[in-house]
Amino acid sequence: MGKITTRSPFAPDSLPALPPIAGVRFATAEAGIRYKDRTDLMVAVLDEGTSVAGVFTQSKTASAPVLACRKHLKKGSARLLVVNSGNANAFTGKKGREAVDITVDAAAKAADCGRHDVFVASTGVIGEPLDAEKFAHLLDGLTKAAVPDAFEAGARAIMTTDTYPKVATRTALIGDVEVTINGFCKGAGMIAPDMATMLAFIFTDAHIAPKALQALLDAHVETTFNAMTVDGDTSTSDTCLLFATGDASARGQEPVTKADSKKLKAFSAALHDLMADLAIQVAKDGEGLSKFVTFVVEGAESEKAARRIAMSCANSPILKTAIAGEDPNWGRVVMAVGKSGEAADRDKLSIWFGEHCVAREGERAAEYDEATVAAYMKNREIVIRIDAGVGRASSHVWTCDLTHDYVSINADYRS
Incomplete structure (x- = not known):
């Protein structure tokens, strides 16, 4: 059921010991x-x-x-x-x-x-x-x-x-x-x-x-x-x-x-x-993953809206494949925010990859440096933070990247 050749890079060396529970x-x-x-x-x-x-x-x-x-x-x-x-x-x-x-x-x-x-x-x-x-x-x-x-x-x-x-x-x-x-x-x-x-x-x-x-x-x-x-x-x-x-x-x-x-x-x-x-x-065990990704959305109208924006990013194939390729393509984040259906102010939207601000208030951040952010994308764990610019609510979503192995595993799932 899926040709899995390697364990997740996040697989633990040992599992925590779960004590017996009465009953x-x-x-x-x-x-x-x-x-x-x-x-x-x-x-x-x-x-x-x-x-x-x-x-x-x-x-x-x-x-x-x-x-x-x-x-x-x-x-x-x-x-x-x-x-x-x-x-x-x-x-x-x-x-x-x-x-x-x-x-x-x-x-x-x-x-x-x-x-x-x-x-x-x-x-x-x-x-x-x-x-x-x-x-x-x-x-x-x-x-x-x-x-x-x-x-x-x-x-x-x-x-x-x-x-x-x-x-x-x-x-x-x-x-x-x-x-x-x-x-x-x-x-x-x-x-x-x-x-x-x-x-x-x-x-x-x-x-x-x-x-x-x-x-x-x-x-x-x-x-x-x-x-x-x-x-x-x-x-x-x-x-x-x-x-x-x-x-x-x-x-x-x-x-x-x-x-x-x-x-x-x-x-x-x-x-x-x-x-x-x-x-x-x-x-962290997503099929074929190479990276664990956390999307944090702030400045949204409501917690529900923040979650929907984060999910729009976390479920975007084109964004997830960019992360797999270690490409700091923040334009794909802008796309995913825009298609979420939730309120976001284009001219106040800000985005961070880790500690690095890549977009601030609707345009590329003045301090953005492609090489620096590309180096950050080589990490196994990535955090992308978004300020929607319309409120004070926040939320988060955990996900992983989308790799060639994901396609292989699911193409062979019933083989």
Whole structure:
């Protein structure tokens, strides 16, 4: 699935160690869904009483697993998560719904829980029927064999064109009780999240009611997962699920029922930080990338307008290819700002590449030096800052450049 010859230049030499979280266990298997000699099936077993929150793709061609998760989320409880890679089970009609039903029924039986307590996700090729019989019979054994210290194994099992697993961990105090938050996600291409990111799963032992958990997730999505893009294409399968097992109550944590509770201030900050970490990791593993790019927009009419301008830049192929070629072509930034549809004052527009001002108040900056800025463009991490000149609002977007390798990977994706 895509001929990837090299790892991302941002791939870490080692992954952070994710400590076990009370109330969640993992198991993986090689089900042969599409890949050979690698795990492609992951099960997360959750203690009874686990709360769940979720955000999903807004694609009008959402996958069968996304539709099932939306339905099950209404109950706010979870016991089992089943994820497969290699096949997205999207645009598969009746067969796709049947595959979900087979998976959910087998999982509910394995965990001895209701169907609404089972959440499913699939990632991979769109349009090919998923044969759930290939792995449904494995779910009982996996549920029994699941162990707490297998977050990395879970992250590896859900990868497709990713070149490394993306994991993160944080701790926070709720009252005087320390709780842990662990998360992992996958994604490298077809990345332009719309209320979620590709596949992201976050777990905590905190005792937080479903409605409060959902409010926290909703509050942080916009400035984390939705502030990241690789290629401007929103997947049919984008899913982000946040699970709270509640096991910290055994250590004295009082249950929290409202998202605006002062008790959740530190937890909320840690959750946001973890989600931002995962979003940046996705952008740093964009298919074929050579550079990680941050667009910062200031002087906009509103935060939403600033985000749209930043996204217009981050999703511009002609601008992203210039960055790949280490060309400080700030004219392409001007183009991307102009086509965003948001207000910008042409005669007040200013642009910086790193610390170097290249355009000031509607024209090339007097101090602009091509050689100096071209030297800056050789850095692996690039920051481009824009002042739209019409207000005081700001926002940011993380992305990567667009290289020949991106084309090769996606041209060969189904080969």
